[in-house]
Structure formats: C-alpha cells, structure tokens
Amino acid sequence: MINGESYKPIIAEAAKMAVGEENIYERVFIFELLKDKNDPNAVAGAVGFSVREPKFYVFKAKAVLLATGGATLLFRPRSTGEAAGRTWYAIFDTGSGYYMGLKAGAMLTQFEHRFIPFRFKDGYGPVG
Numbered sequence: 001m002i003n004g005e006s007y008k009p010i011i012a013e014a015a016k017m018a019v020g021e022e023n024i025y026e027r028v029f030i031f032e033l034l035k036d037k038n039d040p041n042a043v044a045g046a047v048g049f050s051v052r053e054p055k056f057y058v059f060k061a062k063a064v065l066l067a068t069g070g071a072t073l074l075f076r077p078r079s080t081g082e083a084a085g086r087t088w089y090a091i092f093d094t095g096s097g098y099y100m101g102l103k104a105g106a107m108l109t110q111f112e113h114r115f116i117p118f119r120f121k122d123g124y125g126p127v128g
Helices: 004-019 082-085 098-105
Strands: 026-037 043-050 056-060
Touching: 026 056, 026 098
Parallel strands: none
Antiparallel strands: 026 043, 043 056
C-alpha cells in the first residue's frame, strides 16, 4: 500500500523526468496573471518572484491552471470559549487564488467552499 507521504515523491520524480528539471520553478510566489492581448477572456501567463533569491519571473503559457486552494481564513469557527482555540483551519488557504481569478475576469463559482477538518471522538484538527 502506498500512503500519501510516500506517493508524493514518486509522482514528483516522474513529473521532473517528464518535463525536465530545467522547466521546473520552485518557491516562486505568483502575484499577477497576464491576460492574452488577442483574447480578453484568456490568461497567457503569470508574473512572480522567488522567495529565496532576488529574482523576478515572467511566465508565458498556452494554458494556465490556478490551483491555490480554498479560502479558510475568510471564515470564523462557530466554536466558542476554549473550543475556539481547538478549531484548526489551514493557514495556507488564504483566498489568493480567488483574488487572482477575480482580477483576471474569471467567473467564480463555489466561493463558499472552505476546508473543514474531520471531527472525531476526543480530538480535533487535521487527521489522516
């Protein structure tokens, strides 16, 4: 049986071999989507910067996939008192993808989606 923590490196290695390591950019913060000048409804690339080095990137693409996650920090838990500190929400789901998509002119659907951790007896937080 392959668990998630061992599956990710296997897939990452296959991806590196398929596209070539020279075409993989890691630790780049994308902050702007570039619109296609010939098609106002299309995105033609993105702009970002390295979070480790003083480098600026402009990416040109035939297709762009925006996969930044949900927006859990937009919502507050219903828990009160001590339980409020026991509710775990993913700090990395900031809604930045919704912002970039909206700014680029995308039609947003299911905006109400948020991460909800599993609940189990005598515990709280992310599991599995």
